[in-house]
Amino acid sequence: MGITYLETVVLSILNKINGERTIYSLFHLLQGKRSSQTIQDAHLYKITPYFHTYPTVTRTALEKMIDRLKQRGLVEEIAETKVILTEKGKRELEQKLGDYNLPEHLNGWKYHQVTDSFWERLTLLIQVSSNLIHHERSFIPVRNKRETHIWVKQYIRQQNEDRYKLSERLYVELISALDNEKTRPELVVLRLTGFKKIGLTTMQASEETGLEPAHYHFEFLNCLHALFDKVVGNEHTYPLLSGMIKKAERSVPLTISTDKTYRLMQRGYTLEEVAAVRNLKQSTIEDHVVEIALSIKEFNIDDYVLKEKRERILQAAYQNSAKKLKQIKEQVADASYFEIRLVLAKFGDKEWS
Template structure:
């Protein structure tokens, strides 16, 4: 997937219902109530936080290119796609941002240092400057290497075999594989910079970085499923154990103990609106969430019916026709999973 295709995939989902900057916040992984709820409203889980260091200027330039290509229409208020953009067939992507939440970077840091170590040890080079300077990663890798008896050449060969086998099984393109492997450093061989890879493949810098994330997400999925003895160890702490953000988890624990929304806000010394955000996140992710504590079934059905009949998830538009519903109740109802309705 190219970066422009990523933007369009998100824009197609939110067309005429969100601002032009909403994809930017989603791609960066902003944990605001609006962004979190949009993930559920529009099923945008794969794209969350896939480029956390995305520069706003670079994003704006990509958007301007979409205008120039006739994919976007002038609209100061919301995303407005042209028929050309709506007809574009964007291929499925292996991105899994909500699941990994940026931890592909940790996985690759571990991998990079392990590969560098094997490369040097196999050639009897015992000292080298580590490619990863993060002390926590260095400490983790040292512990891991001791556990697998890394000085045994047979172990190094087994690790290499697992690496190439799982990469092949991931089904990603050769370009994706090259982007991953060209970032690795070994004895007398330095990993390439993003710009060097982009230039060699005639791609934009953001295209290369996004394809790198795609490759890692697909690869980690294969490792998680097949559990190869050596590589699977690198997945420690990588997979999110809860679909909720940490702050929403704390709110859930208090709610499960019987505290009300207002009491939780007081206990946690947070705004009521922030705790409301947490409940919307709970509704979005918990298939057993009981919404009746906040909105009665009749009003819930009315909100869903209004959203469907008008084909919108814009809160203000629904509120205009259901003034008896609060914005929180509308947000909550829209966040409830389809199978619970």
């Protein structure tokens, strides 16, 4: 029996983690847990595309899947709740990846706060526009959130043009934004509701396309994220679609606790002073600094790690393709684990051979 699409995703992530984190790190990744540890791991192991992409996953379901993979000899446990792929598992994974590529445009870390609200607004706007041009005012809205209804009404008013031009503009933008050789736009179109046309549910679309539910889900997200890649920062070409994404939602915010630390740092507090003021452990504040380095591009780490030491840390990481902090520290003995984590957070996106 071959492995399922979801098992392929899980094996692919486990292969990158390579037993250095527990299976629950994968659970927190797919759920999108906004903790410093999950965020750091996502960047360190280059698995940010999967952040918050399968929030319906449960601990029990994941544990059972890992047990099945162990029973079939695809993974083996090297420590409690830590597994690595066996040679058989690597072969199975390679074969599956040969059958179909994992989504290339998936970017859960960048778009997880935009996706749901955008989809709700888009589907309701399309339904309203479609019915308006057919002079149909009596229909059941595809979305029931009051805030979405209010937003769409206000957005239509803001455009200040007749229903036909608005619908045509929306159609043209959507056709262009969905046009991508590496995605399947029909997976999105199947879900759209219009005049005398009811969009399919996720399960119905899965059955219609012959894809496993998880496969359909990830390919659907892939389409939306590919659309975002085109739309975000290209407002002149896609004014309607771009307007559906709040500017405030386009940047990934810090976790609440980290944001409080960052505000104190901006006021000139040292890390020791921040820890004292907030009555938190120094290690917790250091976690916050690493998260800041991951989330804020302009954040400068020169005050925390000397440039010369930074270069030695990066060299050690490059030479060993090392993600294990202990291996790097063995080569850069005068560096603290905090300094190593901070350097990898800031510059770890560089490709290591």
